[in-house]
Amino acid sequence: MIRIRGLAKHYGAFEALKGIDIDVAPGEFLVVLGPSGAGKSTLLRCINRLTTPTRGEIHIDGQPASDGAASLRRLRCSVAMIFQHYNVVPRLSVEKNVLTGRLGAMPSLLSWLQVFPRADVAIARECLRRVELEDKAKRRTDTLSGGQKQRVGIARALAQQPKVILADEPVASLDPKTSRTVLTYLKQASRELGITVVCNLHQIDYAREFGERVIGVSAGRVVFEGAPDKLSDDVLHRIYPGLEEAGSTAAAPQPAEPHPPLMRDLVLKEA
Numbered sequence: 001m002i003r004i005r006g007l008a009k010h011y012g013a014f015e016a017l018k019g020i021d022i023d024v025a026p027g028e029f030l031v032v033l034g035p036s037g038a039g040k041s042t043l044l045r046c047i048n049r050l051t052t053p054t055r056g057e058i059h060i061d062g063q064p065a066s067d068g069a070a071s072l073r074r075l076r077c078s079v080a081m082i083f084q085h086y087n088v089v090p091r092l093s094v095e096k097n098v099l100t101g102r103l104g105a106m107p108s109l110l111s112w113l114q115v116f117p118r119a120d121v122a123i124a125r126e127c128l129r130r131v132e133l134e135d136k137a138k139r140r141t142d143t144l145s146g147g148q149k150q151r152v153g154i155a156r157a158l159a160q161q162p163k164v165i166l167a168d169e170p171v172a173s174l175d176p177k178t179s180r181t182v183l184t185y186l187k188q189a190s191r192e193l194g195i196t197v198v199c200n201l202h203q204i205d206y207a208r209e210f211g212e213r214v215i216g217v218s219a220g221r222v223v224f225e226g227a228p229d230k231l232s233d234d235v236l237h238r239i240y241p242g243l244e245e246a247g248s249t250a251a252a253p254q255p256a257e258p259h260p261p262l263m264r265d266l267v268l269k270e271a
């Protein structure tokens, strides 16, 4: 579904991405792990062309992603985004926020007037049902909790009926219990609707729990690619260089515990 080859992004003299090759299968739930500044957001922004790569090729569903008008239109329809800070419009109702996911598919006059065809309202309601928020449809979105706002973000992305969802640290602002709920809704929708998801995360626990495959990015390069159960201590040190200096020295795996102390420290810090 997504094929990335030799992707590089420079900001002036700084190389944020240094030649990345990634393939994502249709319907796959791929987690991208990496320390702050590794280039995870830049990667997502290159995929949906919010930023223009310096070098490299990206194909989505066999079509090249480029800055041409036709390509951008295609990308805006087929690739949806979920953001860390939800990006909902606070004073709009929950349902209207979800309906904004339909704007790209609507005639421009109707979208300008914010008149939504009945079929689009039905799609929005179905998406709200998926995240179990149908009873909040008419509520102002600023009256919801953070977790509920992110579920609105998921419903809005689903309303777009995308082939791909890019989620940029979707649970970074949420507590662990709410984070799991939100990721469960996202994974369920991905599985049931066959949507490919690329999800940037900071939490190793959630990568293990929700990722079907994990990519580790460090300093603009892919340093790991594999199944979540392959996230050993060695791998984590490759993804997070300098981890020992920052935390405890007890980095050796301790099979009696679900997570070695070093990993747990990192998870708690991020949660």
Ligand SMILES: Nc1ncnc2c1ncn2[C@@H]1O[C@H](COP(=O)(O)OP(=O)(O)OP(=O)(O)O)[C@@H](O)[C@H]1O
Pocket: 011, 014, 016, 034, 035, 036, 037, 038, 039, 040, 041, 042, 043
């Ligand atoms: N518009 C920009 N101009 C200059 N430098 C940028 C820009 N956007 C990102 N960078 C730099 O590129 C590097 C990668 O940033 P990016 O946001 O992709 O990292 P990240 O892995 O998503 O980090 P975080 O987990 O903190 O969000 C960072 O050093 C950042 O400062």
